[in-house]
Amino acid sequence: MSLPIEKPLSDDLSREVARRRTFAIISHPDAGKTTLTEKLLLYSGAVHLAGAVQARSHQRAAKSDWMELEQARGISITSTALQFDYQGVRVNLLDTPGHQDFSEDTYRTLMAVDSAVMVLDSAKGIEPQTKKLFAVCRKRNIPIMTFINKMDQPGRYPFDLLEEIEQTLGMTAVPFNWPIGEGAGFQGLYDLQEPQVLFFQRTLHNQRRAPMRVETFPHPSLAETLGEAYGPLQEEIALLTGAGTKFDRDRFLAGQLTPVFFGSALTNFGVEPFLNAFLHLAPPPGPRRSSEGLVPPTESKFSGFVFKIQANMDPQHRDRMAFLRIVSGRFEKDMMVYHARLDRKIRMTRPHRLFGRDRETIEEAYPGDVVGLVNPGLFIIGDTLCSGSPLSFDAIPQFPPECFGVLRSQDLTKQKQFQKGLQQLEEEGVMQVFYSPDHVRREPVLAAVGELQFDVVASRLESEYGVKTLVERMSFVLARWVSGDPDALAGIYWPQDTRRLVDREGRMVMLFGSERLLAYCMKEYPALKFQLREEMGASNSASPIS
Numbered sequence: 001m002s003l004p005i006e007k008p009l010s011d012d013l014s015r016e017v018a019r020r021r022t023f024a025i026i027s028h029p030d031a032g033k034t035t036l037t038e039k040l041l042l043y044s045g046a047v048h049l050a051g052a053v054q055a056r057s058h059q060r061a062a063k064s065d066w067m068e069l070e071q072a073r074g075i076s077i078t079s080t081a082l083q084f085d086y087q088g089v090r091v092n093l094l095d096t097p098g099h100q101d102f103s104e105d106t107y108r109t110l111m112a113v114d115s116a117v118m119v120l121d122s123a124k125g126i127e128p129q130t131k132k133l134f135a136v137c138r139k140r141n142i143p144i145m146t147f148i149n150k151m152d153q154p155g156r157y158p159f160d161l162l163e164e165i166e167q168t169l170g171m172t173a174v175p176f177n178w179p180i181g182e183g184a185g186f187q188g189l190y191d192l193q194e195p196q197v198l199f200f201q202r203t204l205h206n207q208r209r210a211p212m213r214v215e216t217f218p219h220p221s222l223a224e225t226l227g228e229a230y231g232p233l234q235e236e237i238a239l240l241t242g243a244g245t246k247f248d249r250d251r252f253l254a255g256q257l258t259p260v261f262f263g264s265a266l267t268n269f270g271v272e273p274f275l276n277a278f279l280h281l282a283p284p285p286g287p288r289r290s291s292e293g294l295v296p297p298t299e300s301k302f303s304g305f306v307f308k309i310q311a312n313m314d315p316q317h318r319d320r321m322a323f324l325r326i327v328s329g330r331f332e333k334d335m336m337v338y339h340a341r342l343d344r345k346i347r348m349t350r351p352h353r354l355f356g357r358d359r360e361t362i363e364e365a366y367p368g369d370v371v372g373l374v375n376p377g378l379f380i381i382g383d384t385l386c387s388g389s390p391l392s393f394d395a396i397p398q399f400p401p402e403c404f405g406v407l408r409s410q411d412l413t414k415q416k417q418f419q420k421g422l423q424q425l426e427e428e429g430v431m432q433v434f435y436s437p438d439h440v441r442r443e444p445v446l447a448a449v450g451e452l453q454f455d456v457v458a459s460r461l462e463s464e465y466g467v468k469t470l471v472e473r474m475s476f477v478l479a480r481w482v483s484g485d486p487d488a489l490a491g492i493y494w495p496q497d498t499r500r501l502v503d504r505e506g507r508m509v510m511l512f513g514s515e516r517l518l519a520y521c522m523k524e525y526p527a528l529k530f531q532l533r534e535e536m537g538a539s540n541s542a543s544p545i546s
């Protein structure tokens with residue numbers, strides 16, 4: 001009897017890896033990340049109308065910020081994943097929250113991408129949040145493409161913006177196109193890759209693709225068409241093509257050089273050339289560091305890691321979704337995989353493809369894809385899953401909390417829901433929860449990176465668990481896990497402006513009112529250890545960001 005011969009996977013796998021692009025858009029709030037996301041979906045054909053406020057209610061799927069609180073405040077808090085096909089390429093766009101209080105969520109998401117698009121407001125250039133997010137990309141050497149947005153409004157001189165990118169971020173900026181006219185006079189782009197001019201026309205409410213007309217350059221009638229913009233454009237092109245820096249793919253892939261594109265996401269000017277260039281320039285999934293060395297995406301054994309947990313993405317499906325980034329091999333529905341943290345095999349039932357709030361069951365997925373796994377408490381952020389020999393991927397970054405507050409339930413009859421909600425939100429990484437050692441579980445203290453996270457906790461406890469709560473802010477600014485000889489610890493009289501608490505596992509945590517106070521205590525009690533959570537070997541294999 002002959003054994004069944006397995007079909008070789010490697011060709012299929014290599015082809016599927018080569019056609020994947022997984023990226024995130026990073027920006028300071030208001031630079032236009034949401035608008036650009038919508039327009040990329042419009043141009044890819046994933047949605048047919050975009051941008052206009054009145055269209056949004058019919059197109060919920062295209063909206064990436066979907067929680068009630070986000071809608072009420074007009075900010076983007078949670079990250080979502082959007083997958084779509086364009087010109088034979090499977091694009092995974094991982095949306096990131098723009099608000100700085102949720103930067104930790106963004107940092108985790110950036111661990112799951114192969115490249116990033118940095119959106120700048122042409123009038124503002126590099127803003128504080130841009131810098132922070134860029135720092136994470138740099139840490140991982142993520143290649144970055146830059147989209148300078150809002151060219152339809154008066155902005156800064158394009159050369160100044162390039163210089164600012166170079167000076168502030170230390171990255172060579174190489175323009176791929178150049179704006180023609182500015183503000184209300186913005187007509188189109190000069191394509192620096194091919195000598196041609198792209199003219200765009202606005203559409204009603206900017207909802208549909210902007211018609212684009214391409215003209216060769218130089219062209220006899222162009223001076224007439226461009227009017228006043230013609231002279232400056234000629235001079236600028238001479239400058240750019242003469243002394244301009246050349247694009248170097250290796251430096252781009254190493255995160256040292258950024259191709260720069262100009263445009264206006266709102267009016268759709270320049271979105272299409274940007275999307276096409278993105279597909280061409282952005283790298284497919286690459287190898288990833290693990291405890292067992294580099295894992296190439298074409299490795300036939302499946303592996304992946306969980307970078308995000310999100311509960312109740314859709315009120316109709318009251319469950320939790322773990323976002324799994326596939327690193328290598330082919331993922332199949334119902335396959336058995338090894339769960340490194342639990343040290344056991346589990347079945348991959350009900351994997352989903354995600355599109356914002358919408359989801360559909362999938363049969364297979366490949367490296368670069370983000371698969372939504374319905375999570376019955378099996379996964380936490382940082383978990384590694386694999387089908388070969390056990391391994392674990394690099395840790396997911398974690399921020400030390402800086403905001404603290406006492407959470408009070410307004411409805412004492414709902415203790416069970418209150419505790420359940422608290423535990424689930426903590427597992428999602430929304431915040432950490434501490435307790436007073438004397439009144440365990442009575443009066444939880446929330447610890448978060450940003451204050452807005454408290455509002456999210458309160459709002460989600462109410463809408464998802466039916467419990468009204470109030471958060472009372474505390475004045476502490478940092479927390480340390482303190483350990484040492486139990487007798488010595490018991491005898492300590494801690495100074496004012498500190499608070500002794502315990503975490504869910506009963507380990508002692510001290511809150512401090514200032515850095516100086518922490519330094520004083522460390523000096524006063526040299527035999528004790530003052531550690532960040534990750535230094536304690538916390539269960540979710542996190543590493544601190546300095």
Ligand code: G4P
Binds near residue numbers: 149265
């Ligand atoms: P974000 O996700 O980065 O926070 O920014 P978002 O896309 O929400 O854009 C912030 C504001 O900037 C929005 O205006 C949006 O319409 C506007 N905007 C985005 N791209 C462009 C552009 O290319 N040109 C111009 N002129 N404006 C742009 P808003 O008034 O705050 O919101 P909305 O009422 O338009 O939704």
